[in-house]
Amino acid sequence: MELISLVKKKKCKEAIELIKGGSNLNFVDENGCTCLHYASSGGMSAFIIAAAQNGVNIEKRDKKGQSPLDLAVAMKDAVVLELLCSFGSLVTVKDWAFVGVDVDDLNKTDQNIMRTLINQIEREAENYYGKNAFEVCYVNPADEIVKFTDVTLNTDNISIGFFLYCSKIMPEYTDISMHLGSEYQIFSDVFEIKTWGDTPKFLKLQISVLGIVENNQLAVIMPLEGYVEGNIADQAITDGEHAEEYTELDINIDLTRIKMAKFVILSKLRQEVFDVTQEAIKIIPQSERRAEIHIPEGSFKSPGKLMLNVANTNDWNNAETVLFTNVIDLTMHNNVQPEKPVTVKLPLHSPTVDVDDLIIIASHNDIPQTGNDWEICSTNIEIEGNIVSFCAEHFTR
Template sequence: MSTKVTTTGVTLKTLPSVSGNNSHSGENRVRPKNEPTAVKIFVTPTESQQFNHIGVQLLQLIRNGNTKQALEVLGQNADLSFCDKAGWSAMHHAACSGFVDLIIQLIKKGASVDALDYSNETPLHKASRKGHAEAVIVLVTFGAGISAVNSNGETALELAVKAAQTTVVETLCMFGVEVLLQDWSWSMIDENELSKKQKKMIELLLKQHSRNSGYTQKLIQFEIVHLKARENKCLEKLGVEVIGNDDVEDEKVIGNDGMDCDSFFLYCGKMTSEYSDVTNSLKDNHEIVSDIYECRLWCNKRKTLRLSVRLNTVLASNENLVIMSPAEKIGRIDCIDKFTEHKNQSKHHSVAYVTISVKTTSVAFYFGKRIEPEKFSIGSEAVTLKPKGEPEAEISIPKGSFESEGQMSLQIVDTKEVNEEEEEDKSGDLLTTNIVDISMTDGQQPKEEIGIKIPIHNKLSEDDAVVILATSCEAPCSVDDWEVMEAEMDESGKAAIFRIRHFSIYAGSSKEKVKIDLPGVVDALERSINRQRKIEFIFLTKWVNADTSLLVIEGTAARKSDSRIKYWARQGYNEKSLKRSKESRVKNGQRFMFTFMGNLVEVSREESFALIFQNNRDNFRMFSLCLDDPNKPITGEVKISIENEVELTIPLKKSGLFSCCSAQRVKKITNIEHTSLQTISYDVIKPKEPVPPKPEPNPPKPEPKRLSDQTLNKLGLVKYKATSTRQRT
C-alpha cells in the first residue's frame, strides 16, 4: 500500500511502469480545464523505498532547463519513476523541452520511451506538439510507438498538425505514420488564402496518404539506427550494410557534457520507383536496376557514408553501373561483387560498395546501368579486333582499309531475353547470334572487305544454315529496312563468318526461320535493338468481406503469366476472376498509369496509380477496393495508359526596342502525355457460402429388455395385464 508524503511545497508520486501498455492508474482521470499544469510535484514511494530526493531534484532541474546539472544528477542513480501532479516523468519533461542528449541518457538509464501521463500521452506526444523533430527521431529510434493515442484519441501526428509543426509532420511521415484523411475535417479554403506552412502541411499529408498501401505491402521499408562512427550495421530487410567510416579522427570525441560526439542517427529507407519522383531524372541511355534509396543523418559530424547495397542484377561486360540522384554529385561506386545463388545460375545478384556524400541532411539515390560501346583506334595497319562484349567474335581489318586514322565504335546487343520470350515456339530460336553494331565515329566506311566472325549461341538443325540480316538504318522499323546476306560456318560449326564493305548492324538467324517468318525475325531484331519486351497485364481479384476486396495487376511476359497466376492463386486470389490485356511492347523504365472507373474504387479514392516496368523484378501493384454505390453490382473498369515525355517548342513574345528585327525566340518544355492502351472490365467473385453438413440421424433407441414371468416371480413381482374392463391394482 502506497502512502502519500507531503513536504514543504513539494509533493511527489511514483509513476507506474506502463511501457507497452495503454492502461495505468490515472487513465480515467479527467483534468479540469482551469487546472494548472505541474505546479507542484508529488511522490508516493513504495513501502520498501525511502523518499528519493535525487529523483525530485532531477525533475526540477529538467523543468527549469538546467540540462548540465540534470545530467550530473542522473549519474547519481536518480529514481526515474517519479512523476509530477500531471503524471509527467523526467522523460516527458525532457521530450517536451527537446533535450536530445538528456533523452538519450535517460534511455540508457532505463527510462521508458512509452511512459504515459494522466492524459495518456507519451513523451512522443509532448515532443511532437512542441515541434522538437530531433527529440521525435531519438524516441522513435529507441522504440517509441508512433500510433499511440492520448485520452482524446489523438496521435502524435494529429498534435503536430494542430500545432502547425511542419518539420515534425514530415519526420513522422518518414517513419511511416498512417494518414487517414477521413478522420480529418477539411475546409474548402481558397488556396490563395493558405500560408506556405499550411500548403506544405497539406502536401505532406496527401503524399503520405498515397503511400499508405506501399507501407502495407512492404513496397516502402525503412530502418532507423543509432551508430558510432566506425560501427558496421547490417540493415537486413533493406539489403544494405553500413560500413564504418574512416574520415573521422581515431581518438574518441567527448563533448563538454561528457557524451560521445562521434555517434549519429541514421534513417535508411527503400521504396519502389512508383512511390518516388526521383526517377524523373533518369537519362535516355540509362536503365534503372534498383529501388529508390534515401538516407538521412542527424547529429552527424562526417562528410561521407559508406554502404554496401545488394542489387538483383548482374552486369554484362559492356554495361556500367552508375549511381544517380537529382543532386549532381551524390557519390561514387567503389567496387562491385557478383554472386550466383543457384546451380543453374538463374538467380544471381551483385553487391555494390558505394561512398555517399552526406554534406546535406537528406540524400536520395538509385542505381542504373549504362550501355557503352567499345572503342578501338584504327590506323593504316592490319588488325584483328576481339570485343570484350563477345570474346569469341573477331573483326579482321586489312591494311589500308581507311583513308585516315579514326576510332571505331562497336556495340554488342544481347538477344537472349528476346529469344526467351519466343521459347514456346518449338521450332527453335528466332535469332542465333547476338547483334553487332559497328560504326566509325568520323563516319568513314572501309575501302577493303572486312571479315567478321560471330559466335552462334543457339544450335541449328543439321539441314539448316545461318544467314546474316543487315541494315544501314539507325532506327530500322520495317522488313524493307533489312537485307539478308549469306554466311558460312567455321570448322567447329559454332560461329558464322561473313564479309562486309559497309559498317552497319548485323545479326545471325536460321535460314529456315527467315524463309518461313521473316517479319517475326525482324520484329525480334528491332525489339532487341530498342531493348523492348512483350508483356501482358493480368488482373485477379480476391474477396475479403462485404466492404473490401483486393485487386492485383501485374505486367509479365506471356511465357511467365501462367506461373504468376498460380502464385497469386496460392495467395488466395480467385483464378476464375482472371482477365488479361493484349500484349504490349515496352522499354525498361516505361511508366504505366491505371485509372479506376466503374462501381469499384480504390479505398483512398485516388483515381490513377503508376507502375514502372523494370526487367529485373516482378512488376505488380495491389489495390484495396470498395463499392462506390452499394446498390450497384460489384464490377469495375481499369484504363491502362502509357505515359510519355514529349518535348514542345513554344514561341516567346518579342519585346524590346528592336523586337521587330530580332529573330523569333522559342522555349523548349517537356510535357507529359498519356496514350490509352486498353480498358479492362473485371469483377469480384463472392465465394459460395459452405453448405452446412446434414445432421446425422439419431441412432435407434434399444428396445427395453423384457423379463420373463418366471424371473418376475423370483423377484417377488406380479405382472398384470391391463384390460378395458379392469384396472391395475
C-alpha cells in the same frame, strides 16, 4: 513519469540518457500523452529520433484523440513533421487543414507542411502493400550496420555516433520512369538515406541488387536528391537450390551540403568508341568480350572513330534457338564505309548449329524498317568451336 517530465522541460540530453537506460517510452500521463506527444509539440527532433530508434509507439493518441503527428501539424513544425512521416506516422483527416486550397496560395511554411502530408499519404499506400520498407538506427563507430539484408554501411570513416534512416521503395510506386530517356532501364529499388546528429562528411554503402548488369550495359547511379556516386563492385550467383544472380555496388554519399540522399540505379546500353587509322587493328569490345573485329590495313583512308553497340538476343529464343548470336552495330562517326571486308567474330548462343544452317543478315540502315532493309551476308562464314566468323563489307550509317 520521469522521462515525460524531462521532455516537458526540454532537457533533451538527459531524456535520451533515460531512453538508453531502458525507460518506458510508451508510459502515458493523466492526459493520455506519451513522451513523444510532448517532444512533438516541443520541437525536440533529437529526442524523437532516439525514441523512434528504440520502438516508441508513434500512433498513440491522447485523450483528445491527437497523435504526435497531429501536434506537429498544429505547431506547424516542418522538421518534426518530416521526421514523424519518415518513421511511418499515419496522416488522418484532421491533419488536412488545407484540403481544397491551392497549395501555391499558402505561405511557405504551410506549403511545406501540405506537401509533406501529401507525400506521406502516397507513402502510406506503399507501406500498406509492402512496397516500402524503412528502418532507423543509431550508428556506433565500431558496429557493422546492415539494413534490409542488402544495404551495408562501412563504418571505417565514422568516429562519432549518429542516427541513420534508410528506406527503399519499389520503383513501380514512384514517377521515376516518367523522367527517364528511352535508353535507360530501372535496375534497383529507390533508396533514401537520412542522417541526424554528428554525421560524417560522407557515407560508404554497399548495396546488393537482384540481377546482373550485362557486358553490353552500364550501371548508372541517378541521384534524385543529394549527392551520390558509385560503381559496380562485384557480380555473383548465390548458392543453394534457388540460386539468384545479384550485383553489388559501392555507393558514396556526400553529406557536406545536405544530410540526406535519394537515388536509384539504372542500366543503359554501353556504347564503345575506338580509334581507327589506316593501319590494321584488332578490336575486342568490352560489351561482347569474346567477340573480335579485324580491320585490315588500308580499310580507311583517314583516321576516324568507330562506334560499337551490342544488343542481347538470347532472351528472344524460346524452346528452339533461332537467333544464334547477339546483334552487333558498327558505325563510323562520319559514316565512312570500309574499302576492304572487315572480319567479325561473334560467340554463338548454341554450339550445335552447323555452318550450312547459319545465315548472317546485315543492314546499313541505322533503324531497319522492313525486310528490304536487310541483306544476307554470305561471305567467308566459318565456325570454330563456339565462335562464328564472317566478313562485313559495310557498316551502319
